[in-house]
Amino acid sequence: MFDFKSCHKIEKDEYKTIMEPLIIKLGELQRSARAKKIPILVILEGLDASGKGAVMNELLIALDPRGYKVYSNNKDSEEEVLRPFFWKFWKNLPGEGEIAIFDRGWYFSVIKNIKDIDKKEYKRRCKEIMDTEELLQNGKTMIIKFFLFISKDEQKKRFKKLEKNPSTSWRVTKEDWESNKNYDEILEEYEELLKNTESEKDRWNIICSEDIDSAKVQVFQKAIEFLEESLNKPDKDIADMIPLKEKTFSLDSVNLTESMSRREYKKKLKKYKEKLMELEHEIYVKRIPVVLAYEGWDAAGKGGNIKRTVDRLDPRGYDVIPIAAPNDIEKKHHYLWRFWKDFPKGGHITIFDRTWYGRVLVERVEGFCKEEEWHRAYHEINSMESQWSDDGAVVLKFWLHISKDEQLRRFKGREKTSYKSWKITEEDWRNREKWDLYKDAVEDMITMTSTEASKWNVIAGNSKRSARIKVMEIIIEELERALKKREK
Structure with missing residues (x-):
């Protein structure tokens, strides 16, 4: 069961003190991954107005811009609609030594269409996600998954704040207010999807972003912890060998x-x-x-x-x-x-x-x-x-x-x-x-x-x-x- 309640606030002075060494460390790990030719995929999922953009901006400040690309998964283009579910993600995957940051990934694509798919297709999508992530990890790609959440009241508060500012009012749509109205249902749908797409080797990082500075610190800390552990693991010469079937064709x-x-x-x-x-x-x-x-x-x-x-x-x-x-x-x-x-x-x-x-x-x-x-x-x-x-x-x-x-x-x-x-x-x-x-x-x-x-x-x-x-x-x-x- 995921914890969608634990939240804490961090003071501004404390935030600056904590973040400075984290930013330096993340830059060092990016260079280490580049030297080892390791691709890194960061997936930022979350509720509407949960602060994904703010967290992503902080990540980008810490990283060498020559070594990352950002893919934003919102409305599908005609090219994407006319191709298989995973096509738009595959073409944006990182190469050796590169970092790709997905502002919403394949998970959001399932959630936004969840009303239009039956249980059979839902299970198929979950299996495809797990197969794809395992395939990428076996190919040496490091995948870090974050889910940002806020309370219903905080989401409503942020929507209103965005609407009051002429330069950001366009960001709040009827669909956003509908999502706030159906907050409990959407969170439940996400919780079910996260549960069905997590394994021992492929875990979710659940981040409370009621306080955005606290969320940034958590994301940096968990990313650094994951990368340090992964980059320092010795390469395995032999993975689990999948046996071949007895030949049925000659x-x-x-x-x-x-x-x-x-x-x-x-x-x-x-x-x-x-x-x-x-x-x-x-x-x-x-x-x-x-x-x-x-x-x-x-x-x-x-x-x-x-x-x-x-x-x-x-x-x-x-x-x-x-x-x-x-x-x-x-x-x-x-x-x-x-x-x-x-x-x-x-x-x-x-x-x-x-x-x-x-x-x-x-x-x-x-x-x-x-x-x-x-x-x-x-x-x-x-x-x-x-x-x-x-x-x-x-x-x-x-x-x-x-x-x-x-x-x-x-x-x-x-x-x-x-x-x-x-x-x-x-x-x-x-x-x-x-x-x-x-x-x-x-x-x-x-x-x-x-x-x-x-x-x-x-x-x-x-x-x-x-x-x-x-x-x-x-x-x-x-x-x-x-x-x-x-x-x-």
Whole structure:
């Protein structure tokens, strides 16, 4: 149970004496976190007029402005409304050595819509919050959560004071007075949400801000205590290892003898291109976001497949995102950050040419991440894709499979063809030498991440014609299913 009663006042002289060393200390800890490349996320939640702005301003005075960003979560923009719940937060998360301060975060987004969601969706949001915070913490982000509260009478008093001042009267709205009228109900809703989003490792700091100076001191003290403890903890070389499931899929089971005549291919290709063009318009009208994720062996035909799929689409309605090794900015963020950032808005299509599965494929095989990290990634990826699909997106994943002999034939063909020779690199040949390791990783990936919400479509790719048509058939079928679902 949270304590929403204990409050105390601090005298002005005492406040100055206490705060001066706290401000210095917080600046030192910011520099320490920057040196250790630790991202810090500060979440300021609270009742209306509880003093979040005043507390935040004091924090900003103490910090180096080159090392922080502030995100204010109030009214959603059109870009935010047309994307999944967590999109606007992910794109504003801190990178290594940075601090992000959320003036209201995902909690407020739940509370402000609480009348419009049922118990099932409420539980889902709470789970998504806990999963996201755990994921970020496992990725070394330090999360400090504060909830500021005041009494009903104090809130009313502050509203009246703001209204009397011409320069601040605009800040008090009808909704604010309605929240004061329903004070007990709103506080109860927050208490329930805080209870459902707290764990032993992820605790709330409840701050009485009846006296704003006292609130500032408490926030600084608790932030410093948390950061000192967290920054001084020794790095764990091995976290709790999440075991893998026994394989339920083998690439050897894929029938690679499928083929298609040129005549049949041309007939179906024309038909499906026209159908996809129609569906692109329909999903735009219904504001359905679509994610197409392509993975596969080198030379499996991902590029050619994507090219035929988008051939008749309106280029204003889709983006193709080629995924290579992360750049310097992407390296500073959680490995899923760049994929959240490029998520399409409702009615648009994003095609990822290679994906977030790099964590459990190339990073696993090449040793670019620790074993416990790629073990943990299966759950993290499933959680992300579940959030996307639960928020109305169509997420389709394709693994383009070819035989080792077919890959060799295509490699040699690229080397002999002048306008294709750029496609073959020394890295492709090195990857080929690790075929069995990659095969093992792919089979684990499909076993661990083919879920009801987002299953894998394994495409036999020895025949490029057959593979292209099969992918288009699946996309058409799934888009039609999503459109029918929206009509219900």
